Amino acid sequence: MAELHVELVAADRKVWSGEATIVLARTKSGDIGIQAGHTPVLGVLESDPVTIRQADGTTVIAAVHGGFLSFADNKLSLLAEVAELADEIDVERAERALNAAKADAEAGAARRASVRLQAAASR
16 A cells, blocks of 8 residues: 655654554544545644554554644645654543543643543553
């Protein structure tokens, strides 16, 4: 299967870079799957896990919070406000953050913590 080059970048660092067979993400327009040869697209990312499937069968999951995705010439750029790989997520810290956000009725913070937990559960 053909591959595309993927760059996942957060505001403060390059999170992941490599080749993938498909990337699944959620945008303001809905869920999208990008494979090599996809038509060029620009989208606004929602806070949600992003799934990157590699040719060797491994999967990379990242919690992504806001930003943009851009695909052209078999290159996908995910430019996130905040992003972290599932392996980097401290589950206990994310659970505490979720509970605190719920107690303070902070919907945005609760969503971010929930996405982190979803990504961590996928590893």
